[in-house]
Amino acid sequence: VAPTVADGEVVEPAATPTVPDDRAGIPDRSVASVDLGDVHFDTFDGGSIPLSEADDATIRRLVDAIIPLTDPPTERAADVDWLRDDELVLAYVGDDGSPSAWPHRILNSHEIVNVEIDGRPVLVSYCQLSGSGVEIDRRLEGVELTFGNTSALYENDMVMFDRQTSSYWWQVVGEAIVGERTGQRLDVLPSSTITWSAFLDAHPDGDVLSQDLGFGRAYDPDAFDGYADRVDDGRTPFPTSEEAFADDRLPAGTLVLAVRPGDGREVAVPTTIGPAVVPIGGDDHVLVGADGSAVAVRSPGGAPSLDGGRFVAPDGGEAAATGAPLETLPSISSLWFAVVASMPDVELVVP
Secondary structure, eight states: OOOEEETTEEEOOOOOOOOOGGGTTOOOTTOBSSOGGGEEEEOSSSOEEETTTOOHHHHHHHTTSSOOEESOOEEEGGGOOSSOTTOEEEEEEOTTSOEEEEEHHHHHHHOEEEEEETTEEEEEEEETTTTEEEEEEOEETTEEOOEEEEEEEETTEEEEEETTTOOEEETTTTEEEESTTTTOBOOBOBOEEEEHHHHHHHOTTSEEEOSOSSSOOOOOTTTTTTHHHHHHTTOOSSOOOHHHHHOTTSOTTOEEEEEOOTTSOOEEEETTSOSEEEEEETTEEEEEOTTSOEEEEEOTTSOOEEETTEEEOTTSOEEOTTOTTSEEOBEEEEEHHHHHHHOTTOEEOOO
8 A cells, every 4th residue: 555645744554454355245244324134135146135134155155246346457548449429437537637437338347446546545436226426535544445346235226345344335425334334434536427428528648447357248338228217117126215216306217416515515416407507505516518427516716607518617718527627526426316315315406
């Protein structure tokens, strides 16, 4: 683990011990903030089993059945010829301005990426069953965490585990729900869910997760076509609470960008309303493109504006789909039902 710099001083990270291999993914089930019966493992045979009934051998068998990635290869955006213009990517711009794109078509199959970007340990995660894409700082209390996949779902959203304590984490909000770290939250990072063409246009020299990952497989860009319609009908593959579907302000399968503005509220903006500049409080706005791209920005010099579908910063320069050069805000891209489940007090903002 590399040292970091804080206030001009080099700070060595704390040791990051991991649990023994034969205990990886087995949490302390005596500590939990949710009912263990509501955490369901996908057994990959058409069925599921709740954590309350799963024995250690079953849990171990399912660990990383969906294979996470660690420091995978990337390629230059301008050299990529295998992504369609309208495909979605989870985009992140590092503190040093280095942009990276993580295509949904690959994240559908791996869900978790442990990577370092601009010296920061980052978790790139995406759950296709909740449509939730989020980038998170993997550091907590001076410890760098590394994440694996439990093959379990809570509220039809991926449950991850950290290899340091085997605590279970609810992916959509980065909160530990079972095990030693129950109740703790990781810091969500600024990211954007945008189309490939929007990323390429803004950052042709950016890094893109390669599809040549050594698994000898093709990554289907259309694997989840029509899934949002099934969610709208209340059909999810794994148990989901009635509360998640009780909020009818939007259809359950609508993709939204959820943001915590500077005033501490939780707000969500649907990504189907573009192009639009949506004020969400104070200097904070969500920029929604005509193609469904969305990013949250802070613009203290005045609100960004629209010019023929382009976003214009207060200084007259163009704002990219990733928000650059404006300050971008931590956000989560997700289907509406998962936002309602994880943020029950969320405020819906529609212009």
